[in-house]
Amino acid sequence: MERASLEPVTVALVEDDDEARKRLVASISSDPSLKLVGEFATGTEALAGLAAGAPDVFLIDLGLPDMPGMQVVKRVADRFPACDILVVTVFGDEESIIGALEAGARGYLLKGALEHDIAEDIRHLRNGGSPLSPVIARQVLKRLVPAKAAAMDALLTPRETEILNAIARGFSYAETAGLLHLSVQTVHSHLKNIYRKLAVHSKTEAVFEADRRRLL
Numbered sequence: 497m498e499r500a501s502l503e504p505v506t507v508a509l510v511e512d513d514d515e516a517r518k519r520l521v522a523s524i525s526s527d528p529s530l531k532l533v534g535e536f537a538t539g540t541e542a543l544a545g546l547a548a549g550a551p552d553v554f555l556i557d558l559g560l561p562d563m564p565g566m567q568v569v570k571r572v573a574d575r576f577p578a579c580d581i582l583v584v585t586v587f588g589d590e591e592s593i594i595g596a597l598e599a600g601a602r603g604y605l606l607k608g609a610l611e612h613d614i615a616e617d618i619r620h621l622r623n624g625g626s627p628l629s630p631v632i633a634r635q636v637l638k639r640l641v642p643a644k645a646a647a648m649d650a651l652l653t654p655r656e657t658e659i660l661n662a663i664a665r666g667f668s669y670a671e672t673a674g675l676l677h678l679s680v681q682t683v684h685s686h687l688k689n690i691y692r693k694l695a696v697h698s699k700t701e702a703v704f705e706a707d708r709r710r711l712l
Contacts, residue, residue: 509556577688
C-alpha cells in the first residue's frame with residue numbers, strides 16, 4: 497500500500513562526525529514533510545537500529561569508524577530494496593562513487609559541495625530523482641558515454657519496458673506504480689533489474705542507455 501501523501505517521509509542517518517550529524521539532524525527535523533526515525537554514529541549501530549525495518553530514506557557517510565560504509569550500503573540495499581539510500585561523504589574518487597552506486601545507493605553528494613538544504617535532496621530522491629553533486633554527475637557520465645554496449649541478449653522484459661517508459665515520461669516511482677497497478681517496492685525491484693541489464697546506476701542513465709540501444 498502506498499504511503500499517504502500527507503504522511504512524512506521517514507529518514508535515518510549514520511554519520512560519525514558529531515557536527516555533521518547535528519547539521520543533518522537539524523535540517524531534517526526542521527522540515528515538516530520529513531520525520532527523523534534514527535541517527536547513528538557507527539555502521540554497527542545503524543545495522544542494529546534498522547534490523548526491524550528500514551526508513552523511506554537512509555543517509556550514510558562512507559567513512560565510518562568501525563566498518564566500510566560501502567558494506568552498510570550493500571546490506572541495507574539487499575535487505576530493504578524499497579529504501580532509498582543517499583550517500584553524503586567527502587570521498588569523491590571514482591572507486592567510491594561507482595562502488596556505492598553499484599552497492600545500491602541511489603544518490604551521491606559531496607559534503608563540501610552541498611549548496612542547499614539536504615531536505616531538498618531527500619524529497620527529490622523520494623520522488624524518483626537521483627541527487628548527484630555536479631562533479632559526481634560528470635564522473636558518472638564520463639564513465640557511461642565511452643562504455644561499450646552490453647550484449648544484445650540483455651533485453652528488457654515487457655514489464656520492465658513499461659516501467660522505464662513511464663519513468664522516461666517523468667512519472668515518479670509512486671506514480672509509475674499507480675499507473676501500472678503495482679506496488680512501489682515492485683517498481684523498485686524491476687528498476688534494479690533494469691539497472692543490472694543496462695549496466696547503469698540511476699534512472700537517468702537507464703533512460704539514456706535504453707534509448708541509445710533503441711529499447712524504448
